[in-house]
Amino acid sequence: MTEDSYPRTRRFLQGRSRDALDVRERSLLESLVDEVQQFTSPHTILKRGDVQDRSTILIEGTVARVIHEGGKRHIVALHVPGDFVDLHAFTLKRLDHDVVSMGAVRVGYVTHDALTRVLETEPNLSKMLWYSTLLDAAMHREWIMKMEHLSAHGRLAHLMAELWQRLTFVDLAGESGFALPLTQQELADSCGTTSIHMNRVVRKLRETGVVDISRGQVTILDFDELKRVGAFDAAYLYGEGPLKLI
Amino acid sequence: MTEDSYPRTRRFLQGRSRDALDVRERSLLESLVDEVQQFTSPHTILKRGDVQDRSTILIEGTVARVIHEGGKRHIVALHVPGDFVDLHAFTLKRLDHDVVSMGAVRVGYVTHDALTRVLETEPNLSKMLWYSTLLDAAMHREWIMKMEHLSAHGRLAHLMAELWQRLTFVDLAGESGFALPLTQQELADSCGTTSIHMNRVVRKLRETGVVDISRGQVTILDFDELKRVGAFDAAYLYGEGPLKLI
DNA sequence: CGCAAGAATTAACATATGTTAGGGTTTGTG
DNA sequence: CACAAACCCTAACATATGTTAATTCTTGCG
Numbered sequence: 001m002t003e004d005s006y007p008r009t010r011r012f013l014q015g016r017s018r019d020a021l022d023v024r025e026r027s028l029l030e031s032l033v034d035e036v037q038q039f040t041s042p043h044t045i046l047k048r049g050d051v052q053d054r055s056t057i058l059i060e061g062t063v064a065r066v067i068h069e070g071g072k073r074h075i076v077a078l079h080v081p082g083d084f085v086d087l088h089a090f091t092l093k094r095l096d097h098d099v100v101s102m103g104a105v106r107v108g109y110v111t112h113d114a115l116t117r118v119l120e121t122e123p124n125l126s127k128m129l130w131y132s133t134l135l136d137a138a139m140h141r142e143w144i145m146k147m148e149h150l151s152a153h154g155r156l157a158h159l160m161a162e163l164w165q166r167l168t169f170v171d172l173a174g175e176s177g178f179a180l181p182l183t184q185q186e187l188a189d190s191c192g193t194t195s196i197h198m199n200r201v202v203r204k205l206r207e208t209g210v211v212d213i214s215r216g217q218v219t220i221l222d223f224d225e226l227k228r229v230g231a232f233d234a235a236y237l238y239g240e241g242p243l244k245l246i
Numbered sequence: 247m248t249e250d251s252y253p254r255t256r257r258f259l260q261g262r263s264r265d266a267l268d269v270r271e272r273s274l275l276e277s278l279v280d281e282v283q284q285f286t287s288p289h290t291i292l293k294r295g296d297v298q299d300r301s302t303i304l305i306e307g308t309v310a311r312v313i314h315e316g317g318k319r320h321i322v323a324l325h326v327p328g329d330f331v332d333l334h335a336f337t338l339k340r341l342d343h344d345v346v347s348m349g350a351v352r353v354g355y356v357t358h359d360a361l362t363r364v365l366e367t368e369p370n371l372s373k374m375l376w377y378s379t380l381l382d383a384a385m386h387r388e389w390i391m392k393m394e395h396l397s398a399h400g401r402l403a404h405l406m407a408e409l410w411q412r413l414t415f416v417d418l419a420g421e422s423g424f425a426l427p428l429t430q431q432e433l434a435d436s437c438g439t440t441s442i443h444m445n446r447v448v449r450k451l452r453e454t455g456v457v458d459i460s461r462g463q464v465t466i467l468d469f470d471e472l473k474r475v476g477a478f479d480a481a482y483l484y485g486e487g488p489l490k491l492i
Numbered sequence: 493c494g495c496a497a498g499a500a501t502t503a504a505c506a507t508a509t510g511t512t513a514g515g516g517t518t519t520g521t522g
Numbered sequence: 523c524a525c526a527a528a529c530c531c532t533a534a535c536a537t538a539t540g541t542t543a544a545t546t547c548t549t550g551c552g
Contacts, residue, residue, distance in 0.1 A: 067387065067391040069391055069395055070395060070477055074395055076390040088383060091380055092484060096482045120369045123365045123366045126372065131337045131338070134379060135338075136383060137334060137386055140389075140390060142313075143386075143390050144393060151539090152539075153538095189394075191394075194539080195500085196540080199500065215548085231315055231316055397508065398509075429528085429529065431529080439510085440509080442511080449531080496552105498548080498550095499548070499549090500545100500547065501545080501546070501547085502543105502546095503544085504542090505542090506542105507540075508537100509536100509539090510537075511535085512535090512536100516529100517529080518527100519526100519529090520526090520528095521527105522523100
C-alpha cells in the first residue's frame with residue numbers, strides 16, 4: 001500500500017489485523033467517506049445527546065471523548081488517526097458524551113445510510129467495524145483498571161505507554177517519542193486528577209528519567225521503567241503479531 | 247410475552263429497546279443457545295487469553311469481568327441477567343480479562359459459528375448484538391468518569407444506583423432494593439478501593455440513610471440522595487422511554 | 493516589540509484513602 | 523452443637539491528592 005492509497009481510511013485498524021479487510025473492502029470503505037472537514041482551534045465536534053446521521057473517522061490529529069460532570073471535564077478516551085470516534089452512535093443513536101478536538105484535526109464522515117447498506121451486504125466489513133468498537137471497549141476496560149489500581153504517577157505513565165504503542169500501530173510515532181497536543185490540564189482530565197497534581201507528576205517522571213512531556217512533545221526516556229510504573233501490558237490493544245514495544 | 251417465552255434469552259436488551267427484535271428474531275436468538283450450565287460456588291467461568299468458540303449469555307445471577315494486576319483483583323464490569331458477558335470475544339478472538347461468577351449463576355452458550363451465520367443473514371439481529379456490546383462500552387465510559395471524578399463514597403452510590411436501574415430493566419429489582427451477592431471486598435474491587443475503606447463507606451451510607459448494604463441485600467433508603475451522592479444520571483444506560491427511576 | 497492570555501510551576505495546608513494490626517461476627521458443615 | 527473459614531468491623535498512623543493562592547514562563551497577536 002502506497003502512501004497515497006486510501007488517503008482517508010488507510011489507518012483504520014492499521015497494526016491491529018493485517019488481513020482484516022481485502023482490497024475490495026478497503027476500497028469500498030474509502031469510498032464511503034463522503035466529506036472531509038478540518039478544525040484548527042480546539043473545537044467540540046460532537047455534543048452529548050446529538051442524534052447524528054453520519055459517523056466520524058479521525059484522519060489526522062488527536063480527539064478526546066469528554067463527559068462533563070459536576071462542573072468538571074473528564075476525558076474518558078483519546079483517539080489517534082484511523083479511529084472512528086463515534087461509530088457507536090450509528091447503533092446507539094445518540095451520543096453519551098462530547099467529542100472534542102485537541103489541537104488541529106482532520107476528520108471524514110460516513111453516512112449511517114451507507115453503514116446500513118454495509119451491514120446488509122458486507123458481513124466481513126461489518127464485523128471489522130464492530131471489531132473497532134470492541135477495541136475501544138477493551139481500552140475502556142484497561143482505563144477502568146488503571147483508575148482503580150494506579151496512582152496519578154502510574155496513570156500518566158500508562159497513558160504515555162498506550163499512546164506510544166497506538167501511534168506506532170499507525171506509523172505516527174517517532175524514534176523516541178511523539179507529538180501530543182495536550183496541556184497539563186488536559187492530561188489531568190485524562191488521569192482523573194488536578195492540573196496542580198499533574199504538574200508534580202510530570203516533573204517527577206521527567207526528573208527520574210522515565211518520560212519527558214513538554215511543549216506538546218513526549219520523549220520516552222526509559223520505556224522499560226515507563227511500562228513498570230504504568231503497569232502496562234499491551235495485550236489489551238490486540239496488536240497483530242509480536243508487538244514492537246514489548 | 248409470558249414468563250415462559252424464550253426462557254434463556256428473554257432478558258436480552260429488555261428495557262433497552264422494546265422493538266429491537268421481532269418475534270422471528272427473538273425466537274431465532276432463543277434457538278441459538280445450545281447449552282445451559284450452572285455454577286454454584288464462586289467460579290472463574292472464562293479466563294483471560296482464552297480463545298473460545300462460543301459466547302456466553304447470563305441467564306441468572308451476577309458475574310463480574312475481572313482484570314488481575316499487581317496481585318490485586320479489579321472488577322471492571324458487573325453483569326445482570328440478559329447480558330452477554332463475552333460477546334466481544336466473538337470478534338476479538340481472545341478475552342482481555344477473566345469472567346467470574348458472583349454467587350450462583352446460570353449461563354447459556356451460543357457458538358461462534360451460529361453468530362457468523364447471523365452476521366451473514368440477519369442484519370437487524372446482528373446490529374442488536376453489536377448494540378449490546380456498545381451498551382457495555384457506554385457503561386465502561388461512565389465507570390471511567392466515576393473513577394476519575396468521584397470519591398469512594400460517590401463510587402459506591404453510583405454503583406448501587408446503576409445496578410438498581412439495570413435490574414429494574416430486566417424486572418429483577420424489588421420495591422425498595424435488590425439482592426446482590428457481593429462481599430465488601432468485592433464491592434471494594436469494583437470501586438477501586440480497599441475493603442477497609444469500603445467498610446467505612448458502607449457504614450456511612452447506611453448511617454446517613456442513603457442506602458443499606460448488608461448480607462447480600464441492598465435496600466435503597468433515599469434514591470434522590472443516592473443519585474446526588476453518586477452523580478448518577480441514567481441517560482448512559484439507554485433505557486427505553488421515560489426511565490422509571492429518573 | 494510589547495502586551496495579554498493561557499500555561500506551567502511552586503508553596504502551604506486540609507483531607508480522603510491506604511496500610512497494618514487485630515478483634516468480633518456470621519455462615520456453612522460435619 | 524462445635525468448629526473453621528469467611529466476612530465484617532474498628533483503630534492508629536502514613537501518604538497521596540485536593541484546594542487555594544501566587545508567581546513565573548510561553549505563546550500568539552496587534
